[in-house]
Amino acid sequence: MKNIKKLIAEKLAEGILALGAPEAPAATDLAAMLEYPPDDKMGDLALPCFKLSRTLRRAPVQIAAALAACLAGLAPVGRAEAVNGYLNITLSEEYLAGTVLDGILTAGKSYGSSEEGKGKRVVLDYSSPNVAKPFHIGHLGTTVIGHSLKKLHEFHGYECVGINYLGDWGTQFGKLIVAYKKWGNKEMIEEGGIDKLVELYVMINNAISGNEEKGIPADPALGDAARAEFKKLELGDEENLALWRWFIDISLAEYEKTYKQLGITFDSYKGESFYTDKMPAQVEKLREMGLLKIDDGASIVELEPYGMPPCLILKRDGSTLYPTRDIAAAVYRKETYHFDKAIYVTSAGQSLHFAQWFKVVELMGYPWFGELVHVPYGTVSINGAKLATRTGNVVLLKDLFRAAIEEVSAIMAEKNPDIDDAAAVAEAVGVGAIVFYYLSNSRIKDINFVMEDALNFDGNTGPYAQYTYARTCAVLRRAEEAGVADAQIAITAPDEAALLKVLARFPEKVSAAIADYEPSVITRYILDVAAAFNRFYHNCAILSAENESVRATRVALTRATNVVLGNAFPLICLKTMEKI
Numbered sequence: 284m285k286n287i288k289k290l291i292a293e294k295l296a297e298g299i300l301a302l303g304a305p306e307a308p309a310a311t312d313l314a315a316m317l318e319y320p321p322d323d324k325m326g327d328l329a330l331p332c333f334k335l336s337r338t339l340r341r342a343p344v345q346i347a348a349a350l351a352a353c354l355a356g357l358a359p360v361g362r363a364e365a366v367n368g369y370l371n372i373t374l375s376e377e378y379l380a381g382t383v384l385d386g387i388l389t390a391g392k393s394y395g396s397s398e399e400g401k402g403k404r405v406v407l408d409y410s411s412p413n414v415a416k417p418f419h420i421g422h423l424g425t426t427v428i429g430h431s432l433k434k435l436h437e438f439h440g441y442e443c444v445g446i447n448y449l450g451d452w453g454t455q456f457g458k459l460i461v462a463y464k465k466w467g468n469k470e471m472i473e474e475g476g477i478d479k480l481v482e483l484y485v486m487i488n489n490a491i492s493g494n495e496e497k498g499i500p501a502d503p504a505l506g507d508a509a510r511a512e513f514k515k516l517e518l519g520d521e522e523n524l525a526l527w528r529w530f531i532d533i534s535l536a537e538y539e540k541t542y543k544q545l546g547i548t549f550d551s552y553k554g555e556s557f558y559t560d561k562m563p564a565q566v567e568k569l570r571e572m573g574l575l576k577i578d579d580g581a582s583i584v585e586l587e588p589y590g591m592p593p594c595l596i597l598k599r600d601g602s603t604l605y606p607t608r609d610i611a612a613a614v615y616r617k618e619t620y621h622f623d624k625a626i627y628v629t630s631a632g633q634s635l636h637f638a639q640w641f642k643v644v645e646l647m648g649y650p651w652f653g654e655l656v657h658v659p660y661g662t663v664s665i666n667g668a669k670l671a672t673r674t675g676n677v678v679l680l681k682d683l684f685r686a687a688i689e690e691v692s693a694i695m696a697e698k699n700p701d702i703d704d705a706a707a708v709a710e711a712v713g714v715g716a717i718v719f720y721y722l723s724n725s726r727i728k729d730i731n732f733v734m735e736d737a738l739n740f741d742g743n744t745g746p747y748a749q750y751t752y753a754r755t756c757a758v759l760r761r762a763e764e765a766g767v768a769d770a771q772i773a774i775t776a777p778d779e780a781a782l783l784k785v786l787a788r789f790p791e792k793v794s795a796a797i798a799d800y801e802p803s804v805i806t807r808y809i810l811d812v813a814a815a816f817n818r819f820y821h822n823c824a825i826l827s828a829e830n831e832s833v834r835a836t837r838v839a840l841t842r843a844t845n846v847v848l849g850n851a852f853p854l855i856c857l858k859t860m861e862k863i
């Protein structure tokens with residue numbers, strides 16, 4: 284089903300051409316200009332015509348009047364009026380109850396989707412934790428934004444490849460090996476898993492750099508030892524390679540648990556180590572093209588003309604760096620997946636890194652440089668405390684999830700003790716609450732986590748959204764038992780129309796979320812749907828409505844809400860449950 288804004292915009296484009304525009308404006312631009320008025324007395328959509336008055340050389344009032352006339356008779360439009368230079372549009376209730384509602388019910392699982400991305404491939408690099416370092420709440424952003432963008436693109440017909448670019452190579456392994464040999468043993472790691480690895484990692488960092496608070500003096504010799512162990516690893520030392528693989532396996536098993544709670548899977552786990560033998564060719568190409576400059580022994584690409592500090596390619600000792608690996612990985616991915624777009628989701632702290640190496644790829648003459656997209660997000664703190672990685676006072680993602688699940692279990696034990704499969708429901712609600720809270724924010728904004736707010740069953744939260752979905756399921760179950768058919772549909776109450784108007788916006792919201800790489804568009808939309816449905820639910824009797832036709836209409840509206848929420852939840856990693 285075409286979205287309503289688009290239908291109206293196409294007609295408006297004709298009208299604007301008729302008013303003497305040199306060429307018809309793009310319908311998508313016009314659709315973007317259509318606003319939702321703050322007060323629905325002003326109609327359902329409004330076009331501010333002063334924005335057109337320059338090109339059309341007419342007064343906004345005149346334009347609004349002419350466009351109002353041009354919309355007459357267009358099916359979705361009930362009324363179009365010119366008011367003070369605005370074109371105010373009220374949607375037709377027949378159209379809403381007929382075409383829109385029908386469209387949602389017929390489309391079902393595909394309502395809101397499109398084929399726009401058909402035949403195109405998108406590669407998404409997200410989550411990508413650094414092995415052996417803690418998987419902390421700073422990773423929540425890349426993990427859920429990345430997965431959400433994948434789901435959104437799939438919903439628009441793109442073929443998506445989700446890549447977990449594990450940080451499985453680098454000097455941190457040298458440190459970990461030293462720590463393990465010094466303080467660890469096999470049993471200890473087998474028992475303690477990743478937590479023990481992280482503990483060792485924190486210990487070695489404290490020992491190398493010293494920790495005044497804890498009275499630990501700095502021991503630079505340990506730093507040298509770590510570099511030596513990493514060198515051995517690079518040279519293929521059997522013992523170190525075995526340790527390295529083991530550390531990765533332990534870490535992966537742990538990440539998998541978190542991914543499972545979120546319903547996330549990856550198509551590839553090729554991490555940084557995979558690109559070791561793919562970097563020399565790119566370094567060689569840079570050298571041949573004369574792009575490499577030696578600076579104090581290191582090899583760099585000068586980016587001064589582009590207003591950026593140089594991109595580091597090789598250290599003085601010839602070892603490669605983070606950008607070097609990203610360049611080699613991008614080339615490999617292009618050759619392997621022939622992507623039309625490659626999306627990287629990381630914290631905004633890495634924005635410069637991405638801008639730099641994207642530029643280097645461009646300078647290298649790769650024609651696909653414009654297909655690389657960096658999607659940054661803001662910092663996460665808990666009740667104000669920032670999260671550091673190396674010092675040990677970090678909040679682990681799994682602990683955050685665990686805390687949420689425990690609290691939900693307690694609430695459920697009180698509210699609904701007889702529910703089936705209580706543990707699974709508590710997990711879905713607890714994890715969902717955190718994801719929902721996080722994804723309600725515009726991604727670039729810094730966010731402070733307040734657990735109470737995330738878990739508030741009566742607030743604008745995940746539990747509230749999931750509860751609303753379960754409510755639609757309950758109504759539909761009862762409707763089925765009572766044998767109500769959803770036929771003879773007609774709108775009789777304002778809350779019905781209001782709900783339908785919100786449901787009608789779903790396709791447009793999906794497009795906006797994709798265009799801006801912004802899952803929060805969907806999260807907020809879900810809240811709009813929940814609010815409209817609950818208002819309808821409280822104000823309109825459904826199964827006890829006065830006659831068959833009203834009953835049928837309301838059951839159909841409930842079903843349509845169920846379809847929209849059911850389609851929207853997975854787009855933001857939120858699970859749907861029939862009962863809570």
Ligand code: ARG
Nearest residue numbers: 408411412413448450609629
């Ligand atoms: N492992 C990195 C980190 O945790 C993120 C990797 C992001 N992806 C990339 N292609 N650089 O900071």
